Amino acid sequence: xxxxxxxxxxxxxxxxxxxxxxxxxxxxxxxxxxxxxxxxxxxxxxxxxxxxxxxxxxxxxxxxxxxxxxxxxxxxxxxxxxxxxxxxxxxxxxxxxxxxxxxxxxxxxxxxxxxxxxxxxxxxxxxxxxxxxxxxxxxxxxxxxxxxxxxxxxxxxxxxxxxxxxxxxxxxxxxxxxxxxxxxxxxxxxxxxxxxxxxxxxxxxxxxxxxxxxxxxxxxxxxxxxxxxxxxxxxxxxxxxxxxxxxxxxxxxxxxxxxxxxxxxxxxxxxxxxxxxxxxxxxxxxxxxxxxxxxxxxxxxxxxxxxxxxxxxxxxxxxxxxxxxxxxxxxxxxxxxxxxxxxxxxxxxxxxxxxxxxxxxxxxxxxxxxxxxxxxxxxxxxxxxxxxxxxxxxxxxxxxxxxxxxxxxxxxxxxxxxxxxxxxxxxxxxxxxxxxxxxxxxxxxxxxxxxxxxxxxxxxxxxxxxxxxxxxxxxxxxxxxxxxxxxxxxxxxxxxxxxxxxxxxxxxxxxxxxxxxxxxxxxxxxxxxxxxxxxxxxxxxxxxxxxxxxxxxxxxxxxxxxxxxxxxxxxxxxxxxxxxxxxxxxxxxxxxxxxxxxxxxxxxxxxxxxxxxxxxxxxxxxxxxxxxxxxxxxxxxxxxxxxxxxxxxxxxxxxxxxxxxxxxxxxxxxxxxxxxxxxxxxxxxxxxxxxxxxxxxxxxxxxxxxxxxxxxxxxxxxxxxxxxxxxxxxxxxxxxxxxxxxxxxxxxxxxxxxxxxxxxxxxxxxxxxxxxxx
Ligand code: ACM
Ligand code: ZN
Numbered sequence: 001x002x003x004x005x006x007x008x009x010x011x012x013x014x015x016x017x018x019x020x021x022x023x024x025x026x027x028x029x030x031x032x033x034x035x036x037x038x039x040x041x042x043x044x045x046x047x048x049x050x051x052x053x054x055x056x057x058x059x060x061x062x063x064x065x066x067x068x069x070x071x072x073x074x075x076x077x078x079x080x081x082x083x084x085x086x087x088x089x090x091x092x093x094x095x096x097x098x099x100x101x102x103x104x105x106x107x108x109x110x111x112x113x114x115x116x117x118x119x120x121x122x123x124x125x126x127x128x129x130x131x132x133x134x135x136x137x138x139x140x141x142x143x144x145x146x147x148x149x150x151x152x153x154x155x156x157x158x159x160x161x162x163x164x165x166x167x168x169x170x171x172x173x174x175x176x177x178x179x180x181x182x183x184x185x186x187x188x189x190x191x192x193x194x195x196x197x198x199x200x201x202x203x204x205x206x207x208x209x210x211x212x213x214x215x216x217x218x219x220x221x222x223x224x225x226x227x228x229x230x231x232x233x234x235x236x237x238x239x240x241x242x243x244x245x246x247x248x249x250x251x252x253x254x255x256x257x258x259x260x261x262x263x264x265x266x267x268x269x270x271x272x273x274x275x276x277x278x279x280x281x282x283x284x285x286x287x288x289x290x291x292x293x294x295x296x297x298x299x300x301x302x303x304x305x306x307x308x309x310x311x312x313x314x315x316x317x318x319x320x321x322x323x324x325x326x327x328x329x330x331x332x333x334x335x336x337x338x339x340x341x342x343x344x345x346x347x348x349x350x351x352x353x354x355x356x357x358x359x360x361x362x363x364x365x366x367x368x369x370x371x372x373x374x375x376x377x378x379x380x381x382x383x384x385x386x387x388x389x390x391x392x393x394x395x396x397x398x399x400x401x402x403x404x405x406x407x408x409x410x411x412x413x414x415x416x417x418x419x420x421x422x423x424x425x426x427x428x429x430x431x432x433x434x435x436x437x438x439x440x441x442x443x444x445x446x447x448x449x450x451x452x453x454x455x456x457x458x459x460x461x462x463x464x465x466x467x468x469x470x471x472x473x474x475x476x477x478x479x480x481x482x483x484x485x486x487x488x489x490x491x492x493x494x495x496x497x498x499x500x501x502x503x504x505x506x507x508x509x510x511x512x513x514x515x516x517x518x519x520x521x522x523x524x525x526x527x528x529x530x531x532x533x534x535x536x537x538x539x540x541x542x543x544x545x546x547x548x549x550x551x552x553x554x555x556x557x558x559x560x561x562x563x564x565x566x567x568x569x570x571x572x573x574x575x576x577x578x579x580x581x582x583x584x585x586x587x588x589x590x591x592x593x594x595x596x597x598x599x600x601x602x603x604x605x606x607x608x609x610x611x612x613x614x615x616x617x618x619x620x621x622x623x624x625x626x627x628x629x630x631x632x633x634x635x636x637x638x639x640x641x642x643x644x645x646x647x648x649x650x651x652x653x654x655x656x657x658x659x660x661x662x663x664x665x666x667x668x669x670x671x672x673x674x675x676x677x678x679x680x681x682x683x684x685x686x687x688x689x690x691x692x693x694x695x696x697x698x699x700x701x702x703x704x705x706x707x708x709x710x711x712x713x714x715x716x717x718x719x720x721x722x723x724x725x726x727x728x729x730x731x732x733x734x735x736x737x738x739x740x741x742x743x744x745x746x747x748x749x750x751x752x753x754x755x756x757x758x759x760x761x762x763x764x765x766x767x768x769x770x771x772x773x774x
Pocket of ligand 2: 281282300301302303304338339342343344345
């Protein structure tokens with residue numbers, strides 16, 4: 001493993017945090033970053049004290065005023081009176097200003113006489129309130145007074161749909177924790193809560209017409225331990241929300257300007273429903289509420305009219321509970337194996353003349369028929385659907401909005417077909433992925449690697465789209481799947497502080513984004529997390545080591561960052577950094593192997609030590625050209641990933657590996673001068689369940705001019721077998737010593753997945769890293 005936490009426990013966050021600049025003064029270093037903040041440095045501040053009151057100029061803002069009073073009390077202990085002016089006190093006025101063009105935009109003006117928050121709508125006022133609330137100092141006990149510097153803030157969100165998803169099927173989240181989750185979203189200016197209510201492992205929403213959905217479908221007999229280990233905990237598990245509880249939560253969210261988008265996942269991910277109503281499945285069952293993780297083959301029978309009526313009946317009750325314009329109907333990961341064999345499904349295919357064409361099978365068209373049916377039914381009730389990007393397969397239903405989760409390509413395709421899109425790519429926004437590579441010190445997660453900085457770096461507008469098409473990218477969302485999150489505390493840990501990075505992707509203008517600045521502001525926000533009792537991940541207090549390979553100067557440029565302005569000290573020889581180790585003052589330029597270790601020091605306390613090995617060989621920092629493209633989702637820094645001196649490890653999605661699918665890795669390395677070598681090596685990272693396979697062949701050729709190549713070695717590799725391990729495979733190929741300037745490495749991918757695998761016949765992924773030339 002390259003990046004590791006080597007030592008130390010974050011003692012107490014309070015010890016690591018800088019003292020508040022002035023205990024009782026507000027500052028506007030908030031997240032998400034507002035569009036425009038003009039602090040009037042020399043003007044007198046507003047004094048918030050026990051006589052401060054909140055008044056409403058006009059509009060339906062009573063709820064907002066009460067919420068602001070509560071937030072101020074939470075932070076400072078001072079509770080302003082709402083409604084009437086208080087003798088000797090200053091006023092915070094809430095108002096509607098129709099001249100603000102964005103429906104969620106606001107202005108916040110502070111001077112020594114008053115604070116005025118105006119929004120185009122009550123939602124806009126609410127975001128002004130969030131900004132004021134996040135600017136307040138956190139005071140233990142009750143403040144005598146708080147100074148709020150004079151300021152003029154003008155702000156509005158970048159995207160109208162700012163979502164976060166939570167799966168409550170795999171693990172049930174009780175209503176009080178759902179309320180806390182909604183509070184967490186409000187703190188981050190998030191306005192959509194995508195509530196994933198049903199799945200194979202549990203049906204969690206009461207449906208009056210089908211009482212067995214909850215009586216049977218909400219309970220599983222036991223749960224598999226770990227990653228489908230074959231061992232079970234033996235404990236019955238269950239939980240669901242009554243319609244009354246749901247109504248209350250919808251109201252709680254609405255009071256915070258959050259719309260709940262409910263999801264009933266169709267026609268796959270339905271095994272819990274089938275356990276309750278087996279005649280809705282192709283085989284008739286019996287089925288049990290699933291006890292393992294993954295994608296079940298047991299799906300709704302699309303040839304059964306009763307199933308179609310079931311879909312309508314369930315959706316009718318869902319519509320009655322949730323005022324959202326959008327109802328999510330899933331559509332993801334629906335295996336077609338049973339439909340292929342089911343006489344009813346095949347009869348429907350025949351009756352509807354659903355032929356395999358344009359690259360889609362008849363069964364994919366049958367899925368499109370189910371989703372179209374749901375779309376039309378919901379349309380008749382005045383609602384629109386959202387579906388996962390699989391709903392593109394077999395043709396998009398009119399008016400469908402697509403959630404692009406398998407990278408961004410589904411979203412790009414949908415926008416090009418004039419459909420609205422919400423970007424939620426698993427390559428940036430799946431908060432069930434690890435946030436640190438030091439898995440030994442992390443709670444078990446599904447896999448992957450999405451540290452805070454990568455989430456922050458996400459740009460949702462694909463370059464491929466014209467400005468007309470880009471208008472269809474209406475929003476951004478992160479997803480929290482809970483297979484490996486048995487408690488709400490753990491959900492908070494996985495969500496925070498990545499929600500903060502997400503909120504800046506969703507809300508702030510891209511030109512204002514700056515990770516270092518964000519990381520400083522995050523320290524303030526984390527204090528709020530502490531105060532609110534939220535469990536959050538604390539990796540930001542460690543040092544992040546960033547390495548950029550500079551192929552022009554043939555060096556690795558190493559940058560060290562940490563949250564805030566703490567001192568960073570490091571070593572390059574693998575020894576533990578101490579207060580007397582070298583102080584980091586700026587980028588380091590390395591031209592030879594090093595074992596970097598770095599830590600941040602706050603108030604004399606060392607953070608965890610982070611390490612990064614850099615290993616030079618003859619190809620390191622040499623320019624690389626790829627003759628076949630990488631998979632778009634796994635391109636990262638591009639070809640230089642292969643020669644940056646950092647050896648990929650842990651998981652294929654760490655950014656340290658280049659991914660190919662349908663193509664091969666074909667890389668030409670320019671060694672810059674005629675060089676002697678006789679061996680080429682590289683690793684592949686294999687994860688068969690994710691369709692990631694080992695290489696099928698290697699070919700090395702050399703050239704003096706970069707144009708004419710002579711093959712010096714070839715090797716065929718066997719197809720993987722089911723029993724072969726998921727791990728990193730090392731490949732080396734030797735040949736007669738050769739002298740050349742250019743070297744071409746061809747690593748063939750699996751172009752046709754073997755028959756034992758669910759993806760049989762389709763191309764597999766190939767992940768390769770660090771080409772080593774000796
Ligand atoms: C998904 O992650 N299956 C949408
Ligand atoms: Zn069927």
